Amino acid sequence: MAGQTLYDKLWDAHLVSQRDDGSSLIYIDRHLLHEVTSPQAFEGLRLANREPWRLSANVATPDHNVPTVKKERSEGVAGIKDEVSRLQVATLDENCTAFNITEFTINDDRQGIVHVVGPEQGLVLPGMTVVCGDSHTATHGALGCLAHGIGTSEVEHVLATQCLVQSKMKNMLIKVDGKLGTGVTPKDVVLAIIAKIGTAGGTGHAIEFAGDVFSDMSMEGRMTVCNMAIEAGARVGMVAVDKTTIEYVKGRPYAPTGEAWEQAVAYWNTLHTDDDAVFDTVIEMDGSEIAPQVSWGTSPEMVVDVTQAVPTPDMAQDEVQQQAWARAYEYMGLSAGQPITEIAVDRVFIGSCTNSRIEDLRSAASVIKGRTVANNVKEAIVVAGSGQVKKQAEEEGLDKIFTQAGFEWREPGCSMCLAMNADKLQPKEHCASTSNRNFEGRQGNGGRTHLVSPAMAAAAALAGHFVDVREF
Amino acid sequence: MQAYNTQTGIVCPLDRSNVDTDQIIPKQFLKSIKRTGFGVNLFDEWRYLDEGYPGQDNSKRPVNPDFVLNKPQYQGATILLARKNFGCGSSREHAPWALSEYGFRTVIAPSFADIFYNNCFKNGMLPIVLSEEIIDKLFTEVFVNEGYELTTDLERQVVITPDGTEYAFDVDEFRKHCLLNGLDDIGLTLQQSDAIKAYEQKMQQKTPWVFNELV
Numbered sequence: 252m253a254g255q256t257l258y259d260k261l262w263d264a265h266l267v268s269q270r271d272d273g274s275s276l277i278y279i280d281r282h283l284l285h286e287v288t289s290p291q292a293f294e295g296l297r298l299a300n301r302e303p304w305r306l307s308a309n310v311a312t313p314d315h316n317v318p319t320v321k322k323e324r325s326e327g328v329a330g331i332k333d334e335v336s337r338l339q340v341a342t343l344d345e346n347c348t349a350f351n352i353t354e355f356t357i358n359d360d361r362q363g364i365v366h367v368v369g370p371e372q373g374l375v376l377p378g379m380t381v382v383c384g385d386s387h388t389a390t391h392g393a394l395g396c397l398a399h400g401i402g403t404s405e406v407e408h409v410l411a412t413q414c415l416v417q418s419k420m421k422n423m424l425i426k427v428d429g430k431l432g433t434g435v436t437p438k439d440v441v442l443a444i445i446a447k448i449g450t451a452g453g454t455g456h457a458i459e460f461a462g463d464v465f466s467d468m469s470m471e472g473r474m475t476v477c478n479m480a481i482e483a484g485a486r487v488g489m490v491a492v493d494k495t496t497i498e499y500v501k502g503r504p505y506a507p508t509g510e511a512w513e514q515a516v517a518y519w520n521t522l523h524t525d526d527d528a529v530f531d532t533v534i535e536m537d538g539s540e541i542a543p544q545v546s547w548g549t550s551p552e553m554v555v556d557v558t559q560a561v562p563t564p565d566m567a568q569d570e571v572q573q574q575a576w577a578r579a580y581e582y583m584g585l586s587a588g589q590p591i592t593e594i595a596v597d598r599v600f601i602g603s604c605t606n607s608r609i610e611d612l613r614s615a616a617s618v619i620k621g622r623t624v625a626n627n628v629k630e631a632i633v634v635a636g637s638g639q640v641k642k643q644a645e646e647e648g649l650d651k652i653f654t655q656a657g658f659e660w661r662e663p664g665c666s667m668c669l670a671m672n673a674d675k676l677q678p679k680e681h682c683a684s685t686s687n688r689n690f691e692g693r694q695g696n697g698g699r700t701h702l703v704s705p706a707m708a709a710a711a712a713l714a715g716h717f718v719d720v721r722e723f
Numbered sequence: 724m725q726a727y728n729t730q731t732g733i734v735c736p737l738d739r740s741n742v743d744t745d746q747i748i749p750k751q752f753l754k755s756i757k758r759t760g761f762g763v764n765l766f767d768e769w770r771y772l773d774e775g776y777p778g779q780d781n782s783k784r785p786v787n788p789d790f791v792l793n794k795p796q797y798q799g800a801t802i803l804l805a806r807k808n809f810g811c812g813s814s815r816e817h818a819p820w821a822l823s824e825y826g827f828r829t830v831i832a833p834s835f836a837d838i839f840y841n842n843c844f845k846n847g848m849l850p851i852v853l854s855e856e857i858i859d860k861l862f863t864e865v866f867v868n869e870g871y872e873l874t875t876d877l878e879r880q881v882v883i884t885p886d887g888t889e890y891a892f893d894v895d896e897f898r899k900h901c902l903l904n905g906l907d908d909i910g911l912t913l914q915q916s917d918a919i920k921a922y923e924q925k926m927q928q929k930t931p932w933v934f935n936e937l938v
């Protein structure tokens with residue numbers, strides 16, 4: 252019998268029952284909740300008179316709607332100006348109190364973007380099945396977890412049964428060997444992957460990222476990569492457990508200790524793909540060829556090297572792509588063949604569950620140190636992913652580097668990643684953003700998002716247009 | 724959940740690929756704590772000429788006459804014909820809620836994003852995958868024949884055109900069963916409570932740290 256992939260192992264370890272119709276009941280170890288996709292699930296529980304199956308599996312924190320401006324934030328939930336946002340955050344608080352679910356509330360110093368908080372607190376541990384009503388749950392696969400986003404009906408299903416009905420996905424291996432050049436970051440790696448396989452390239456698959464580039468990568472870098480597996484069409488992205496994983500987990504607040512730690516490590520060390528395992532799809536890339544990436548269009552696959560130009564219609568694969576590009580040129584206000592470095596930026600956003608961890612902020616700060624934001628940039632903001640990240644950054648003096656350069660230093664939350672709170676783009680504004688989606692209107696109606704790494708966003712803020720951070 | 728068996732309805736052609744859930748229902752409407760009220764804001768940014776916000780009187784807003792949903796011939800449509808990778812992006816279930824409240828029970832496309840596909844079944848909607856060639860043909864038919872209707876038969880797993888041509892589609896057995904009978908799958912899973920408890924007992928030995936209380 253052929254060996255198992257990491258995904259096969261995680262699947263088998265969580266199989267509660269196999270049904271005759273081919274579907275399976277899979278046990279969920281950790282369930283993360285936030286204010287946007289949970290209210291209707293709690294309402295469903297109430298209507299059916301059901302209780303959460305296992306309380307200790309659930310942790311909640313508000314992130315999408317919370318204001319990031321200090322003053323508004325300091326007044327807690329009551330201080331949220333937008334009435335609808337306030338009701339949503341208040342509803343999460345009420346539901347967590349009523350059902351007795353652990354919640355890091357708005358001004359708890361552990362609050363933050365749910366995908367930053369989970370690993371940081373040791374709530375997400377290797378080998379777990381992790382779900383959340385949010386597609387970027389793929390992030391947690393970096394720890395060798397089987398993690399994916401679910402819809403609200405499934406949030407209710409997990410609350411009530413601690414299980415999900417699933418069909419097994421296919422296995423995809425994305426192997427990137429070689430060494431990354433200086434100035435090339437995990438974000439560039441994942442953008443280059445999406446550019447190569449397309450936004451539907453991973454559909455129906457669980458992706459495992461392997462090869463030198465990922466074994467050399469830090470945990471936070473792996474989270475950045477797994478985070479965007481969904482932009483490649485895959486609900487699940489993961490990296491095998493290794494020394495880096497175990498060192499990262501050690502000492503986290505909710506990580507096991509003592510004897511349980513030893514027992515856990517012994518199990519976690521088995522969480523990697525067997526040598527003779529077979530993948531349904533294999534993609535190989537050379538890490539040394541990856542350059543800093545910039546998205547030019549309205550889909551995360553519309554990405555090029557910073558040294559290149561907006562592609563011309565003749566470069567499209569087919570007519571459908573040509574049409575999509577034509578719409579993207581128009582929406583983005585760009586012309587085919589225009590060099591990327593000629594695109595001016597109006598706003599800069601460093602944050603989101605893709606790039607708001609301490610290493611991201613360090614990377615941006617190292618570019619910024621001692622320089623100032625260009626005059627044509629109207630606003631540049633840095634939004635730490637969690638209260639813990641913010642605190643750490645302040646201890647290292649990063650906040651000073653940012654504010655002295657002209658950046659605003661905000662309170663943790665999703666912020667301008669999806670503009671559900673007050674942080675948003677105005678129509679036609681170009682934004683250098685470290686987030687993960689550049690869909691039409693994502694950062695505000697009519698706004699134009701360019702996805703980049705934190706270092707590239709920092710460089711763009713200083714230059715006022717995109718620049719190759721390697722020459723900066 | 725509403726059961727789905729056979730359906731006959733007007734087809735509305737949405738000729739774009741990679742339509743994401745932000746497009747289906749923009750994020751400002753996700754602030755609602757209810758399951759209803761999203762239909763009027765389906766495809767909001769394409770459908771209206773101004774910027775939408777929750778709680779507004781939509782009947783007073785300027786509509787975009789060029790958008791398919793606003794064209795008179797597609798009023799009352801219950802089948803959405805779409806291009807590849809429909810429903811990509813965020814996991815928001817508000818997307819199928821909006822589509823279904825608007826009146827769509829069926830979406831036909833060459834491919835769907837996984838989470839959206841799954842979310843449809845939870846809401847009494849049927850996403851149907853047909854090949855690119857068939858989809859191209861259907862788009863042509865819809866464009867040239869005003870009032871073009873299709874019939875979908877979930878039991879037999881076929882889409883039937885007005886001239887009687889049948890196109891077969893795949894659907895997983897469990898989802899088909901739930902949809903045909905309008906079953907709530909939480910109830911079904913709870914019938915397996917004993918298996919879940921047995922699993923938990925076994926794993927408490929093997930991976931006790933997973934079950935720690937959160938103090």
Ligand code: SF4
Nearest residue numbers: 387603604665668669
């Ligand atoms: S940071 Fe952005 S992508 Fe991440 S959870 Fe928040 S809104 Fe979603």
